[in-house]
Amino acid sequence: MTEGGELNFIIDNNSLSRNNGGSNADKNMEIGSHLKNIRLAKKLTLNNIALKLNITASLLSQIENGKITPSLQTLTQLLRYYAINLSDFFKQVEQVRYILQKKEGSETYENGELGLKVTLLASKLQNNALESYIIEMKKDAWLQSAKLGKEINGERIIYVLSGEIETVMDGNEKFSLREGDSLNYKSYVECRITNPSGGMASILISGIPPVLI
Numbered sequence: 001m002t003e004g005g006e007l008n009f010i011i012d013n014n015s016l017s018r019n020n021g022g023s024n025a026d027k028n029m030e031i032g033s034h035l036k037n038i039r040l041a042k043k044l045t046l047n048n049i050a051l052k053l054n055i056t057a058s059l060l061s062q063i064e065n066g067k068i069t070p071s072l073q074t075l076t077q078l079l080r081y082y083a084i085n086l087s088d089f090f091k092q093v094e095q096v097r098y099i100l101q102k103k104e105g106s107e108t109y110e111n112g113e114l115g116l117k118v119t120l121l122a123s124k125l126q127n128n129a130l131e132s133y134i135i136e137m138k139k140d141a142w143l144q145s146a147k148l149g150k151e152i153n154g155e156r157i158i159y160v161l162s163g164e165i166e167t168v169m170d171g172n173e174k175f176s177l178r179e180g181d182s183l184n185y186k187s188y189v190e191c192r193i194t195n196p197s198g199g200m201a202s203i204l205i206s207g208i209p210p211v212l213i
Contacts, residue, residue, distance in 0.1 A: 163201030
């Protein structure tokens with residue numbers, strides 16, 4: 001970005017990148033990662049986009065994984081389909097790269113009827129690919145993580161901070177977890193979390209959004 005705030009593009013061999021320093025690989029990764037986050041946020045698959053825009057899924061995968069730089073034509077075509085302006089896209093790419101969340105500024109939601117207290121951790125990066133919560137659960141409280149499509153191929157992780165919980169995976173397989181235990185599973189797996197113990201339980205749950213339903 002120039003001193004006047006204008007975006008400065010380099011178009012070379014019909015490819016596009018930002019002229020703000022850094023290696024071409026880094027620029028490719030930033031552009032590709034941002035495109036992938038937009039697609040996932042809209043719950044679209046590579047095949048969905050490929051069929052709509054007459055672009056191969058393989059090419060889209062290489063772009064999203066930073067292997068190649070999209071041509072200006074391809075990038076414009078993708079952003080038009082996502083209803084995002086080219087300039088706005090690069091402004092989003094250039095947004096904050098990290099967030100510090102102080103305890104006193106945390107967003108907390110309580111549901112007395114369900115026996116849950118949910119605290120959102122630092123998870124507000126533009127089109128973030130990670131959402132994290134600390135959840136305090138009273139006796140017999142329960143919740144369920146969001147089940148996403150297999151094409152998204154995201155992950156979830158649960159870490160027990162205190163107490164004891166029970167998880168039921170895809171409606172049948174049960175696991176008991178105590179303080180210090182953790183569970184990693186795919187985001188297309190249904191997971192119901194309960195607190196069957198007599199006391200409070202506290203967990204950290206993190207993964208590709210949306211994490212909770």
